[in-house]
Amino acid sequence: MKHKNMSDSIEEYLKDLLEAQGNVEIQRSEIASLFDCVPSQINYVINTRFTIHHGYQVESKRGGGGYIRIYEIQVRDEIDQIEKFLELTHHPLSQAAAESMIETLYQNEIITFLEGKLMLSAMDDHHLTTRESVNNQIRANILRSMLSQLLIKEENQ
């Protein structure tokens, strides 16, 4: 199995590790020197091939003893509805728009009552800035991140 480029090789390498142990913890510079490339190449591979849409979750830490960890996650069955809403978060969102999405998620039993309330807390204009346009952007950002979390199935934790 020949790889046409380095990113594919690194991807395969990481997936092999994942296969073997369920999760990977690497040091960026180690992998970089293993593949004889610059460290930021590892970020590129992770950003293009280990996103939540690919079924992975990544966490990292800088500084002494830093690391990058990759987990494989299971994605929910009700993915469609969430994906649709995710699209909408690529533009600024009014409070009303955000609230109606959250309400729908609750009605469709994708989130619990408490989860809905927690989400709404972060959508409330009163808790944000005094500038509507800024708030609309913040809301989109936060909601996008929250919706991504919803995609992950419970059994992963």
Place this chain on the structure above:
Amino acid sequence: MKHKNMSDSIEEYLKDLLEAQGNVEIQRSEIASLFDCVPSQINYVINTRFTIHHGYQVESKRGGGGYIRIYEIQVRDEIDQIEKFLELTHHPLSQAAAESMIETLYQNEIITFLEGKLMLSAMDDHHLTTRESVNNQIRANILRSMLSQLLIKEENQ
């Protein structure tokens, strides 16, 4: 679980002691020589890992017979814990402080993993503004509202 840096090892060591006895009293220089590091490293560990947001309280004395004592903050129940954190939201909050509290709530099984993730989504600097001071205030606002929701739920049980 191997530790790649000294601070993590010292943290674990102290938490083991805490677990065993409920509180710890150490001499800074003793621990430092045990881990073969400078004494101020102990302060670093305490300041980054044993704050009130992590649920600890520290007191110390200098001079001959000096010591550092670490207590786990006593909480009667979930409601008590939430109320303690609620007080802390009456001032602006750094991202790290907010994250510590949410982590503590999860460790104490007051919130689920998903609830924690949803809350963390709203605490992330990347999702807010470019002004740190504004973000700290927004975080406090949102977290206060979220904690109130948790309180309502607990009180209805």
Place this chain on the structure above:
DNA sequence: CTAGACATAGTCAAACAAGGTCAAAAACAG
């Protein structure tokens, strides 16, 4: 008593050790 020596702990900034971002350059696919 009190001054000074000694014993601790605290602060702060510099040095170091990761990982992250971004955009230009290079390679590739159609």
Place this chain on the structure above:
DNA sequence: CTGTTTTTGACCTTGTTTGACTATGTCTAG
């Protein structure tokens, strides 16, 4: 060619370690 993906490197941000300097208690000689 042209648009997209990959590769590279300069620069940025965050977290840790170290050490010089400071602050605060205690103890002892006078």
